[in-house]
Amino acid sequence: QKEVEQDPGPLSVPEGAIVSLNCTYSNSAFQYFMWYRQYSRKGPELLMYTYSSGNKEDGRFTAQVDKSSKYISLFIRDSQPSDSATYLCAMRGTGGFKTIFGAGTRLFVKA
């Protein structure tokens, strides 16, 4: 079993829809939770960074962490065709240096 599980999709939504992306994990030592966006043939780009449980909002993006359920989510409001990319969840433990990534979910936003 992988430490981080993420549905690879693809997920296809119409422009303007609310998108929900999720990951589950098994290692209770994870304390730092990230979401990266990766366009085709590019490196991952950090979108959201959250410590421990709770919500964080940045523009159209909201990240949620539920440590009791070992479940994290990324919500995208008013999705745009430019949001079409692969979204990777990632996490790391306190004092650790190794960031563990999910497999990524491919998102397509149709105009």
Added chain:
Amino acid sequence: DTGVSQNPRHKITKRGQNVTFRCDPISEHNRLYWYRQTLGQGPEFLTYFQNEAQLEKSRLLSDRFSAERPKGSFSTLEIQRTEQGDSAMYLCASSLETGTNEKLFFGSGTQLSVL
């Protein structure tokens, strides 16, 4: 701040050949990471440098792989006697250690194809 730079962007080689990739991190960043990503998968950790010291190597990194970061600046990743299974995107990331609030910045990667 010009970001993390990786060269070459693409490399095609024949099985058994040696290849070397270069990564130039963001100038003030003291940490440097190498990750490998295959199609449909997330990046997998390979190795990590703090300044010039290589502090951790993944078990994924066989003896054919070696990485260096002389003087704590740029880094190179060499693969000797390449195999078809080495075909992947090799990503470099750098960060500035700020206690617990560490954020990785990735380059665009080197896509390796072993024929």
